[in-house]
Amino acid sequence: PRGGGPAPSSGGRAQGLGAGRGRGRQFAPLGAGSAAGARRGLWGCRVPGPAGPCPPAMPGFDYKFLEKPKRRLLCPLCGKPMREPVQVSTCGHRFCDTCLQEFLSEGVFKCPEDQLPLDYAKIYPDPELEVQVLGLPIRCIHSEEGCRWSGPLRHLQGHLNTCSFNVVPCPNRCPTKLSRRDLPAHLQHDCPKRRLKCEFCGCDFSGEAFESHEGVCPQESVYCENKCGARMMRRLLAQHATSECPKRTQPCTYCTKEFVFDTIQVRPFLSGDHGAGSGESGY
Template identity: 45%
Template sequence: MVRSLAQWTKTLSFPARISPNKSSKESVNIHQVSPTITPTLSNNSLSKNNEINTMMNNNHSSLTEVNQIYSDPESEKAIMSSVVYCIHHKAGCKWSDELRKLKGHLNTCKHDAIPCTSKCGAQIPRVLMEDHLKYTCPQRRTRCEFCNKEFTGHSLENHVGNCGYEPLYCENKCGVKVHRRHLSQHKIGDCSKRLLPCRYCTKEFVADTLAAHHIKCGRVPIQCPNRCDVNVLAREELETHLKEECTVSVHSCSFKEAGCRFKGPRYAMEKHLEENCQQHLTLMCNMVSKQQHQISSLKSALSRLSLNYSGTLIWKISDFSAKMAEAKNKEGMELIMSYSLVNNRHPLFPNGNGAGEDSHISVYIKILPGEYDALLRWPFAHSVSFTLFDQSTCPEKACNIVESFIPDPTWKNFQRPSREPDSLGFGFPKFVSHEMLKKRHFMKDDTMFIRVKVDPSKIVAV
């Protein structure tokens, strides 16, 4: 590329030095040639070069105009001998030499822009020409990496993103890569994540889960396992079919609980029931008689266990050592005794509760709601006593432990009970110490007896 002197000097930069063969006389001559520029002489000797650089940066005239300004050969020689940087020094060019050599340098400077060799019209620095021709030039010839067809740079840009041979991941996230031209067919026919309707229940499922759905789909047609005259039925109807409809399924007689041992297919069951009516009636009568006897026995036992008119109950606690060991390992473990005088409940803590925890046996009484609360007198006002029996072989030497209390009628736990959860009740957290149990005969054969007495004759006046 051919430049005029004005073109390749208007962006010149001068090093901060002056050639040693330049004299102050030449500076004076330059000042005389260009009276419009005032030189500034300094200790770093940059005045002459700065004047010339300012003049050339503001001068856009032709070479003839420059010659007219500097008609003196000596002045021109001084200017052309000035040391300058390459006009591309900011881009990274390190060249620096006399001004007369700048034009020759620019013909080879790798940072200087030249027309694209493929004639795309762009001005490209020599150092970037190779990359331009290979990657960005609209006139370059290149091949698509997917279909291997040749394109110009401009047409390749339009082709990229539309090439049918470009491999793409399926949009359904099945993990498969397919060519763009086959992508639509893949999503419709091959993708494991496409939605497919179940051909039995018509609900939609992901393709790779459809087989698992068929295993449990209620509408899948199956055969009766008894191979009856029903050829096909839905899986969800099989249970009802076997119980109510299958003619060959084996069933027990409906009087099985009464003692009939017959088993047979449904078509034979009707005949069996018709032919054995008398036998079935006899079995049912025997079963009713047996049940009546059992009901009477249970009623009698229940009556003996649940009714207590004296208000006194002896509580036998067996295997006390095992219960004590369990209570020490299980926090809050309690034994319960109940009876129906006033729906009382008596919690006993083998390892203690509250102030007696880990050192005493604790006993309490709690009033529970019952069916006849409306007929009873409230608040609860009967005296309560707990007695731990000394099982000494000599009754005269026995020393029982007795604790009793009279209820405070103003205390809410002795009012008519509600269904809501309540506290323990009232009692003795330090009923008897664990050490005291070992000193006397309160336990014998690992069993102790506690009497709980509610005395209805002692009623506190309210």
């Protein structure tokens, strides 16, 4: 209803703000000046105060409008285009739902505009005004970052669901939040919870575990550390180094010195000079 239209009676309980939006919520009128009335908004939700916080109020829309909004669309309390506007039907003044809740939570039960006594039973949603506000053309909230989208306010959330500049959480549930356009690189290279498969053993790892696995995979093909030229899987390296590598060191049978294996074979019976100059590695 608008103007001084009749307000339906509900046996001491009036329809709450937003009932016209199908919420079906109700609230009991709070007595002016009562302690409960001073702490509660129109939904009966506790507003921030000594007794504890409730969900933060959301005043009017603060976006980059392509045209200056008309004055009748602005909330008298926050000065912005009204979010979920409600109307005081006794005087016709309109406010953001949450702005009026916050105003009344201070224990003042008068219309903020004309100071006339305010009757909870005569505060209703204004869907027609809401349609006009949601039709206002705006720029994307990321326009300064490069997004060129513009459109009706009501389409903003749909745009943000695909906007390349919108910040989103990592789908792998790592702590990182980043713009949607940077997400592919993050998932491929940086995310500690990304899934990676080792190309050598075929095992699947998280990003964190894969970093530890790299360089130690037993199936990876590596060269002998003695530089003999042989190449094999890492798991065979230890056996090769101790019993197969021609460049491995081996102690002399007759003394405590060690020699490179392929040089000690040249003159096996020269225990005196061990084939001097041919690969001695001992002392």
